[in-house]
Amino acid sequence: MSSQEQSARTRAVAVIRVLRRETAALPKPMGTTMVFERRTLFQLLVATICSAQTRDVVTYPVMRRLFRTVRTPKELIAISEDALAQQLYPISYYRTKAKHLRAMSHMLIDQFDGQVPTTMAELLTLSGVGRKTANLVLGEGMGQSEGICVDTHxxxxxxxxxxxxxxxxxxxERALMRILPKKYWTLWNPLLVMWGQNICAPISPKCSxxxxxxxxxxxxxTVSR
Ligand code: SF4
Incomplete structure (x- = not known):
């Protein structure tokens, strides 16, 4: 590790220490909330796919409604694509996501005995699942760190x-994996998501x-409050 990376690591660890304390009272990101609510791995996977490019305040109520009847891939494919799309509205790309969710559920049933696979390589074979989703499900849902979940925040x-x-x-993701100690790989995402949602906004962050x-x-x- 270069001295520059070592310095970045020291600062990142200091940031983690402060954010752990500062975010303790903030509303948790949806992935963390789903785990806290003891949702199934399948539900966590569905919620993570649905949350792409949609704010948690929009996605979360839709997921809560959907999960009243959907706990397994079999229960999800019992809903037609049109009806599922209607249930996902107003999540962004709700029609595309409905298609992916049904395809992903069929793959889980056909190839994984209806279970969510437990490796990055297997998760990435599923329709609609990229590294961001796979990292979140592995980290939050299974306590495994194969990478770092990188979203916009x-x-x-x-x-x-x-x-x-x-x-x-x-x-x-590659750069963070070089500088962050592995024990913090899962934690980095929820801490920065909470900070991004409350302080470090995309436009005019609250630096003061x-x-x-x-x-x-x-x-x-260039512009801050
Ligand atoms: S709010 Fe400002 S000081 Fe805080 S992390 Fe964002 S850019 Fe940095």
Missing amino acids: VHRISNRLGVIRTKTRAAT QCAIRPWCARRGV
Whole structure:
């Protein structure tokens, strides 16, 4: 590890220590909430797919309604694609997601005996599942860290902090895996999601109220509150 990466690691660990304390009273991201509610791995997988490019406040109530009747792949494919799309509205891309969810459920039944697979390689074979979804299900649902779940908040804030310098989410995951100790791989996502939802907003972040400002390079931030 280079001295630059070592310095980034030291700052990232300091940020984790502060954010653990500062986020304790904030509403938890949907993935964490689903685990807390003891949802099934299948439900966590469905919710994570549905949450792509949709805010938790929109996705979560839809999932709660859907999960009154859907706990397994078999129960999901019992709903027609049109009816499922209607149930997913107003989640973004609800028609595409309905199609993916049904295809994914069929694959689980046909290839995995109706169970959610437990490796990254297997999860990535499922319709609608990319590394972000697979990392979240493995980390939050199974306590396994094969990678780091990078969503828009993680990508944006990690770069603003200056602990990495990347252009794409894939590069962000690789860079974070180099600097973050593995024991923090699952934690980095919910901490930064909560911070992104409440303080480090995409536009005009609240830097004047930010507890991690001493460790932040504020890279790319031109307007803040
Ligand atoms: S100091 Fe500003 S840019 Fe840095 S993490 Fe805090 S809110 Fe975001």
